[in-house]
Each structure stands twice: as C-alpha cells, then as structure tokens.
Amino acid sequence: MLLEQLINGITLGSIYAIIALGFTLVFGVLGIINMAHGEIFMVGAFVGVTTTGVLGWPLWLAFIAAIVVTSILGYLLERITLRPLRGKKGVSHLAPLISTIGVSILLENLSHHIFGAGNKPFNTSFSEIRINIGSITIYLVQIVIFVISILLMIGLTIWLSKTKAGKALRATADNLETASILGVDTKRIIILTVVIASAIGGIAGVLVGMAFNSVSPQMGLSMGLKGLAIIILGGMGNVKGAMVGGLILGLSETMLVAYGNSGYRDAIAFIMIIVILLLRPQGIFGSKVSQERR
Amino acid sequence: MVRRYLKKEGDRLLGEILNTYYLQIGSFILINIMLAISVYVPLSSGQLSLGSAGFMGVGAYTSALLTLHFDLPIVVGIIAGALVASILGVIVGIPALRLSGVYLAIATLGLGEVIRVIFVNWDSLTKGSVGLTGIPQLGREILEFARGLGFEPSMIGIKNNQFVFLSIFLVLLILVIAILWFVVRQQNSRVGRALSSINMDDRAAESMGINITYYKVVSFTQGAFFAGLAGALFAHVIGFISPADFAYHRAVEVLIFTVFGGSEVIVGSVFGAFFLTLMPEVLRFVSEFRYIIYGIILVLLMAIRPQGIIDTNLLKIFKFKRSKGGVR
C-alpha cells in the first residue's frame, strides 16, 4: 500500500508543481500574485473536456486547444488588468492582487453559466491505459503527468538560463527599469511570461481532467490556493522551488490521508504557508528578498 | 388637512422603513461595515489582513457556544467572542510583524483557512459542517426582555417581528457609530499619526522613535476585535452558523468592501460595505449574473481608480476633510 500511496502522492505533487510553475513565473517577473491562475487552469480543463467530449477531437488536439485558449486568456489578463496598473504612480500593491481576484470570480462564474455547475466527465481512451505490477495498478496518465512536470521544469530552467529570451526574462524579473534601460523589450517579455504561465496552467488542466476524470468550475479555487502555498514553500520566483514544493505538498497530503486524518488535508498547505513565512520567508530555494519587493 | 396628509405620509414612510426586509438588509449592511473597518484599521498601518473571516468565525463560534451551552446572556457572549478574537489577534499579530505586504496577506489568508478547517473537523465542539442551530437571536431576546417589563410592540403600533428587527437594527447602528467615533478619534490622535507614518515608511518611523511593534500589534488586534464582534453579532442575528460562513469567499468579500469603497479613508469602508451589500439585493433581477458583474467591476475599478471610489481628493471637494497634521 505504501508504494501505491507514493505513486498517488507523486502524481498529485506533479500536478501541483505544474500549477505552481505558472504562479512562480508571473510572480518572479511581475512581483504579482495572480489569483486568477487557478481559474485559468480550470478553463484549460474545460476546454479539454469540451473538445474531447462534445467535439470528439483527439487528445493531442485537445491539448493544443487548451494551450491556445489559456494563452489568449493570459494575454487578455495582462493587457486588461495588469498593464494599466503598472504605469500609475502611487498605486498600492494591492491593486493587481484585487484585480486578479476580480478576474477569478468572473471566470469561475462565467464557466458556471456556460458549462453548468456539475462535474463533467473526461473520458478518453488514453486514461484507461494501465500497467499492472503485482497488485499495483499504474495508469499511463500518472506517469505522463510526472514526466511532463519534469520536462517543463527542465525546459523552463534551460530556457531561462540559456536562451536570449529567457535571460531577458530574468533581467526583467530582477529589475524592470534597469532591464528596459539595457534594451530589453520589457513589455513583450511581460506578455510572454503571462502567456507562458497561463499555457502551463492550461496543460495542467487537461492533465487533471484526464487523471481524475473530474472537471468542475470549483476546481480552480482550491488549486489556486494550493499553488500559492507551494510557491511560498519553494521560494517565489524559483522554478526548482515550484517543482520541489509541489512534490512535497502532494506527498504530505497523501501521507496524511494514508496514515492520519484525511479531514485536515487542506490545512497542510495553509499551515505550511504560515510556518514558512515565519521561519524562512524566502522559501527553500529562494534568495533573501529585499523589502522593496512588496 | 395638510397635517393629516403629512401624518399619513409619515405613517406610510414609517411603515416602509419598518419593513422587515429593509431592516434585515440594513442590519447586514451594518455588520459588513464593521467587517470592512476590521480590514481598514490594520490597513491604515500598512498591514493587509485577509484573515477577517477567521477572526469573524472565532467571534461567532465563541459567542454561539457560550450562549447555547452555558445559557449566558447574549451580551456576555458577544463581548466574549470579540475578546477571544482579539486575543488571537495579539497572538498572531506579533509574529506577523516580520511579514509585510503581500506576504502578510497570504499568511493571514492561510490562517483564516486553518481556522475554518478546525471548525469543520472539531465536530465534538462545533458540530462540524452541520452547523450550530438555535442560537439565541438578538432581536427576539430583546423582545422577550421588553415583554418581561410589560411592554408590547402593539403599544406603539408595530408588529412583533418589526420590533424584533428594528431593535436589532438600532443595536447595530449604535455599535457602528461607536466604532466609527472611536476609530476617527484614534486617527486624529497621536496613535493615528503613528500608524499613518508607519504606513508610509516604517523604518523611518522607527528611527523617529515610534515603537512600531506596539502600534502595529495594536492596530492588527483592533482589526481582529472588530471582526470578532461582527462575527458574534452575525451569529445572533441569523441564529445559525456553519464553517462555510467563514470561508475564503467571505474574506475576499470583506476585503473588497474596503478596497472598492476607498482604502485611504474610513468613509470608503462605510460606503463600500453599504454599496456592495445593497447591490445583490437591488440587482436581484439580474441575480444570475451578479458575481460576473462583481468581478468586472473589480477589474475595471482597479484599472481606472485603484484607490477605491472615495479618496482624499474626493473628500476635499466636499470640504469634509479636516486636516490635522496631514492625517485623513
């Protein structure tokens, strides 16, 4: 049983990690917590359900559709809610937070309207493929999720450190004004960041739908809050931290359920937030964050 | 003849005002004003607390349990609820000093959720998600009390339930006015100036000799107190509470009152709570799209006018601003 629970934990953790990656990218570059990220993830899941279920498209196409839709959402998010706030002077640091909260309420209820409030089944033949080892069943989906999360992490890390665009992104994350003085097209970089983060969220959405066969408009909220917990644990703006943090959360939740009281599962994430913020606010991998960054 | 007309109109207006529907909404507006203030006060010292739902829940459950299980009078319960919430506020406020800005916001959000999960799981105490029923209701208790003194609502020509809700409304109104008086007085005093300077730049304030630890904890605790008070009142107005009443959605709602209404001035919180409590009722006919509209308003507002509707400039226009050392 322990092995099975470990697999459960890793699968869950990988999904958390992928979502956290989106959060951490946006925070790293913009210094903003995008409270709507969870909802974007949810939209991705719904795109997956609708394309495979109603339209009958094959899975790979569903992924592409989800990526396209969530990227567009990300772009709109940046354009309409985040950019106007950047130019203004004397804007409190709350304004982007609140604006993204507004977007999250909007998206959640919009999808209630369009898709109805219940759970939608996500049936693809791919989700059925499994491998049996003794009494343990591993689904191909679970392996795929883990692999994708690793690939994303590695891919992002390489991209950030080796490519020109990636370096430009890191420069922007470090200091917006300096980067722009040095010739980085910060506007484009910011758009790129939000779009990539949203696309990652979309991918996560389809994966969750496939893995758990459950897609509902409410799924965004709890994922969003967990994602928050992870980036704090791992260090805001840190890609490796998102991955590690996600796995830690996924495994601890699973182990708590397996050996303890499943009722307190959600509390882990939040207790983690509090404890980390008090003991080591920069997270496991973060560097000491100066107080300027609010 | 004019006098008779006026009397008839007056009676009709009185009847309209004493309509329990309006009084009920009015009571909720007043409770929400309290909650908005509970966010505003820490905010004015630069601390954004998203834990108002948690403190509210603590106040509510404390008061509900005391009045249900130990038969204590409602007044005692409410005071106890507010006090327990403020003690929690002190306990949380001290470590919270190390955090600032968005970090503090998230930590307090986490706190609120932990509190809620405890309410859900500690069901020997709270009955979990099923909730506590039969909490003594403020208005009905007042009615019983008045009756005990030989007073009947029909004596002044109103129905029983009108009296019940009118008394709730008046109690809340008095409390809100008292709180506002207190907060405004504090703002224009030495304490307020200290808070304001901490808000602007806490290190500078510290170097000027202001004990920022003390003031920050004080304002955070006040926030917890007001939220706990609002929670206890909430329990005794509705008569039934469950952990779902004190979830993340509530904390966000309360935050939005202050932010939407105007985060720089206290009138902003009052206005925000007033307007946003009223809106779902007035917009009932488009109630399906209520939250969508809500979300859109938030986004637009932050893009166009992030300081909220009412700010210091607007007040200046109405010449209501009283300048006293640069504090609003």
Added chain:
Amino acid sequence: MKNINLIGGLLKMKGISRKIFSILSVAMLLLLAACGGNSTGSETKDNNGTSSTTDGVVSAKFGVISYLTGAGAAYGEAITNGLKLAQKDINALGEVNIELVIEDSAGKADQALNAAQKIMSDDSITAIIGPTLSTEFFAVAPEVDLNGIPIMGTSTTVDGIPEIGDYVFRNAVPESLAIPAAIKKAVERTGAKKVAMIYGNDDALTKGGFEVMERTVKEMGLEITTIETYQDGQSDYNAQLTKIKGTNPDLILASALYNEGAVIMDQARKMGIDVPFVGGNGFNSPQAIAIAGDAANGLIVATPYFGESEDAKIKKFNEDYEAEYGKKPDQFAAQAYDALFIYADALKRAGSTDREEFRESLAATKDLEGILGKFSFDEVGDVIMDVTVLEIKDGKFVEFE
C-alpha cells in the same frame, strides 16, 4: 432645526465622518424604500393573504427560495424546474390556481434570509417552499415559523428540520429514513460484515448523511474498517481510496453528492475496488451514471424516486420534464414536483388562502397520491412515505433484488 434627530446631534460634536455616516444611514433607508418598494405596507395586521376565489377556484401565491446561482445551482435548478412543471400541470387541472414567486438565495444563509424577508413582507403570499440547502433552511425557517407562515423543505434531509416549528414541514425523504433502508438491504443481500466509510466533511448534507450512516452501522453491529473524508473542490480521491482498498471492506458507504460520488466511484473502480457502494440522498441521480459510466454499477441507494419505474405517472413525469428542460429529472425535481401538488391539495381542502387554515389542512395531509407514491405528514410535519432500494446495474437504475 439643526438637531433634527438625536443621533445627528450627538454626532455633531464628534466629527465630520459621522455626519456623512448618519446621512448615509438615513439615505440608505429612504433609498431602499424608494427603489425596493413592492411591499404591501405593514399597517395591515397579521392578515394572511386575501382569499380570492373565482368560480370556486382558489388562487394562491407561493414563495419559493431556491439555489439558482453559484456552485450548487444544479440542485436548485432541478427543484425550480420540478415546481414550474407542477405549476403548469396543476393550473391545467383547473381546481386551483397557483402563482410562484421565485427568489434566489445563491446558497447563502444571509441571502436566503433576505429573500425570505422579501417574500414575507408580501402579505398575499400564503406559504413558502425552500430554501434548498439545510444550512439555509436552518437560518430561514425559525423566522418564517415565528411569523406564522407555513414553509416546506423539498430537499433538506438533515435531522431536525421539521422539528423547528409548527409551521415547518418537509416532504423530502430524510436521510434517517433512506439510509438505513439502503444499508440494511445491502447487508442482507451481500452478507457484508465490514464496511469502509467516506464522506464530504465540509458540506452539511453529506456530513449529516454520514452521521446517520455511522449510527446505523453501529446499531447493526458492523465493523468499520476506516472512515475517510474529502473536501470541496478536490478532484483526487486516490489517497483515500487506496487506504480504503487496503482495509478490504465488503461494502463502501459513501455520503456524497452525485457530482463527487460519481467521481469517487470512477476512481475506485480504476484502482480495482469492486465492492458495492451504498449512497445517501444526494447520490441518487441519473447524472451519476452520466458522469461515471460503467463505474457507477454497484451503487445502492434508497429513494422514493425510481426513474426507470414502469409506473405510468413516473413515465409521464420523466417525459414531460425531459421535453420541457432537455434533461432527465432527478430526485430533487421529483420531490419538488410532488411538493407543489401537496400544497395544491392542501389549498383545495382549505378552500382559502388564509395561512392558518392552510397550515391546518397541510398538516392533515394523509395518503395523498403523488408521483412518488402515498404521502402523509407525521405529527412534527415530517414525511411518511415508502422508499425503494435501487441499484445501478448495467448502466441503469433497477430495483435492488
């Protein structure tokens, strides 16, 4: 002139902001009076609804509080649809005429209270149906009961509902009736000795259902292998299910709403758990089959509403509902449909829309034939009716043999 009201006088000395506030508070009241204003005035005393009869047809208005927007709107929608369909059928019969005043509570207790106050301020409304959730009901019913207005829950299955007051009734089959019936039959047929339990602990309905399950299991002397919980918004139940699988139960008792329950069964089947599931009231819906497909086979529930029944009344109801709303009805819709018929019957017998008389005749309901069978109220206003134990087999609900 300056101190028109006492409060204003007090405030004058304390500062400008309070002046703004007092203006606001008075303005608020006047504003509400101006723009809300469809109350029929409160100078009228406790007069309950004008008795309007034309040609012997009693016309009445019933208020409905329903969960129309928000996360659980599917349930409120099913209920409201059932009511509207019943309204059509009842009015077509021509014996009484019913008008429905529908308000949205968004599943929140405070909004349900506001909706109730709004309905209650209209003296021409005879009785109320709803709200949808037990949590809302607990907030609203004491107030309504105090005002002497009959109120009935069609979906509130938690313990303690009709006991709230004399004017409070329920036609929803309570968990305390349905669950023991299902568990007993399941144990009879399968000879189960050990059960595992899983329930949603942050929802009043599923938690209430779980409490009934636990009670029944203890009374029956069954062994509980483990108790697991899940929370709202979770999609992944694998951790809990793996644990359950490890304890090898003969049956799994799941107090879940159909949305979550169907997913739980699906994930359970995927990991090789084959034992039957026993569910409560919230689990009973054709939507469970739609969501889980074959995984839903082996679910046992007790319900008054057997959708696949050969009964002519139920077939007609199903057809009409699907024709009108494009989807199959469920227990929520069926109970709401019968509820309005119960109200119509009581109205007919009372012969007037007076609230007191209506309440009397409602309480006297005995052996009324609805689509769900014979129906009566007991002395606290709770429902007396038969339940059928059903199983999902080969993708359909059938009677559990």
